[in-house]
Amino acid sequence: MKSLIFRTVAPVIVATMVLFSIFVLLRGHNEPGGGFIGGLIAVAALSIYGIAFGVETVRRAIVFHPLAIAGAGLLLATLSGLLSMVFHVPFMTGLWVYPVVLGTEIPLSSVMTFDIGVYLVVVGAVTSIALSLEERGED
Numbered sequence: 444m445k446s447l448i449f450r451t452v453a454p455v456i457v458a459t460m461v462l463f464s465i466f467v468l469l470r471g472h473n474e475p476g477g478g479f480i481g482g483l484i485a486v487a488a489l490s491i492y493g494i495a496f497g498v499e500t501v502r503r504a505i506v507f508h509p510l511a512i513a514g515a516g517l518l519l520a521t522l523s524g525l526l527s528m529v530f531h532v533p534f535m536t537g538l539w540v541y542p543v544v545l546g547t548e549i550p551l552s553s554v555m556t557f558d559i560g561v562y563l564v565v566v567g568a569v570t571s572i573a574l575s576l577e578e579r580g581e582d
Contacts, residue, residue, distance in 0.1 A: 453495035460488035468562050469555075478558035482565025489566075490573050498577050501570075509571035516563025523557040 464484035471477025493501040505512070527536040537554040 450495050453491055457488045457492045460484055460491070464488065464562075468558060471558050478561030478563075479565055481558075482562040483569065485562070485566050486569040486573060489570050490577075493574065493577050498574050501574060505570065509567045509574065511567070513564050513567025513571070516560045516565075516567060518560070519563065520557050520560025523553045523560060526553050 464481040466481075467476035467484060468478055468481030471481065489501055489505070492504065524535045527538060528534055530538060532538075535557075537552055539550055539552045541548050541550055543549075
């Protein structure tokens with residue numbers, strides 16, 4: 444897109460949307476949201492960036508190939524489910540750990556790692572589709 448206004452505002456919009464997608468991801472196992480919705484918000488941000496600056500700029504910004512991101516997310520989500528089997532509880536049972544960091548107890552769970560895996564799968568798969576569609580449109 445050739446609009447100077449859009450190219451000027453796009454980085455601010457993208458940064459805000461990525462931060463919001465991470466917020467939605469992190470609150471997802473306690474309230475509405477989670478990895479799927481957070482991933483879709485992140486893909487929308489990357490799409491806006493691609494419309495403003497082009498597909499190659501987005502590919503450089505995400506560093507890894509989108510399908511590699513999706514594969515890493517699928518591996519993380521699978522390992523989160525299999526972790527419960529190591530502790531002899533049913534598959535996909537949530538496991539919690541409460542480490543103390545600087546005097547503050549922080550709850551960590553396999554549910555969160557599963558959500559992060561779903562987030563990465565959605566970001567990788569849908570970004571791959573969006574980038575291939577945008578590449579077709581540039582011809």
